[in-house]
């Protein structure tokens with residue numbers, strides 16, 4: 001038997017410094033729950049911790065507008081406040097934000113260096129709503145986009161981002177929608193915050209076809225996600241043939257989540273992680289970047305299920321049951337949008 005590869009982990013106690021003075025769903029306790037899930041599922045001898053560094057302005061401005069890093073530093077220098085109605089900051093926010101983005105860039109480099117690697121990044125603040133020129137929706141810097149751009153800068157030709165957070169990854173889409181070197185596939189509740197993510201959004205210009213949105217109605221369950229993986233996500237990945245797969249791994253599509261209305265279980269995330277792990281095999285690296293997930297019990301169980309898929313302790317088949325008519329319509333709408341010339 002070959003010795004199993006270690007799993008790279010990006011985490012840092014300094015992520016806990018980012019904290020609102022008011023009750024807010026994006027809170028440090030989330031990481032405590034995610035850490036507990038990771039610890040329960042990842043034997044210490046399989047864990048390799050990345051040393052975290054702050055992101056360079058260059059790494060940030062590959063995906064954000066020129067001057068964004070300086071402008072954000074200036075805004076955060078106010079001490080504490082709100083960058084938009086959802087996005088608070090405190091004196092420690094800058095350090096957490098720059099470390100999260102730096103971890104994303106460094107993790108991407110590690111994944112590129114050694115094809116076949118697996119990584120889990122427990123990052124705060126999350127990133128996928130952060131737009132090219134503005135923070136949004138609890139997000140200040142788009143971590144997964146920074147990682148994808150770092151991988152491209154290291155020489156990869158094609159990178160895929162799968163976003164299974166319950167909210168559409170509007171920031172990530174906007175950053176890469178005209179770029180045919182980054183495939184963006186999002187499964188989310190729709191219509192829902194942030195309002196984007198219609199199946200008809202398929203990319204722009206040279207990037208047409210490289211943005212794939214599956215927007216599910218409230219109440220959607222595991223069977224629909226199994227079907228979407230079989231009919232949309234895996235075929236699109238196969239056709240695109242990425243050299244690296246990154247996941248915007250939010251866990252707020254879980255049935256317990258207080259912010260959203262879908263009905264996934266921890267095992268559904270394990271199944272999706274297993275499917276992506278199988279797709280990547282030994283030749284492609286795979287990295288998971290924490291986004292949302294606001295029920296602590298759901299977050300702990302779902303991070304554990306994701307991790308067990310990577311260690312091989314619990315490989316879960318994609319759910320096989322029959323989706324509802326409305327769930328199937330959502331999948332058909334995505335397939336139809338991508339059949340059009």
Ligand SMILES: [Zn+2]
Nearest residue numbers: 165167250292
């Ligand atoms: Zn979310």
